[in-house]
Amino acid sequence: MGFKSKIKRFFELEEEAVELNQYEGEQYEEDFEEIEEYPKVKKKNNVVSLQSIQKNVKVILVEPRVYSEVQDIADQLKNxxxxxxxxQRVPRDQAKRIVDFLSGTVYAIGGDIQxxxxxxxxxxxxxxxxTGNISELFQED
Known part of the structure; x- marks a missing residue:
């Protein structure tokens, strides 16, 4: 095989490769057109409105009479x-135990007690x- 025939052969292979790539490109376009015909799937919306979360914040008023009621108060905080x-209606020693228990609960959930x-x-x-601090007002009186 001479040099000229090798060059011809090389260019013939290159032309066949170009033709093959063009055919494959057309085939891909046809496949893509078929895919577009399928119905579109709705995407789930994972966005949560912050305003709806803020509306659900509740404040509970409690006046415990015995230490055993502290678990109910802790459950409210967990919720x-x-x-x-x-x-005012609890003896001083039990009031101190209630505050200690709730201080631990608030710490565990990342909250605050004032x-x-x-x-x-x-x-x-x-x-x-x-926000704010009202304990200064009590110290002035």
Whole structure:
């Protein structure tokens, strides 16, 4: 085989490859057109409105009389509800145990506990933001 025939042969193979690629490209376009004919699937919308979440925030007012009621209060906090607690009707030693228990609960859920008055506390979960400090007013009186 001479040099000229090798070059001819090389270019013939190249032309066949180009023709083959063109055919495959047409085949892909036909396949794509067939796919477009299928009905389009609706995508799920995973977006949650923050306004709807804020509307569901509740504040629970409680006035426990015995230490055993503290678990119900902790359950309210676990359910993302803020709790305002009045401890006037509980003996001082039990009130201290209730505050200690709820302090641990609030810490575990990433919330906050604040003293509102002599016997009143606000326990809030992590989805409730509390700003300001009113304890200074009580110190002035």
């Amino acid at each position: 993302h509800r803020a709790v305002v607690m009045n401890l 003293k509102l008055g002599d016997n009143a506390f606000l326990c809030s979960p992590n989805n409730v933001d509390v």
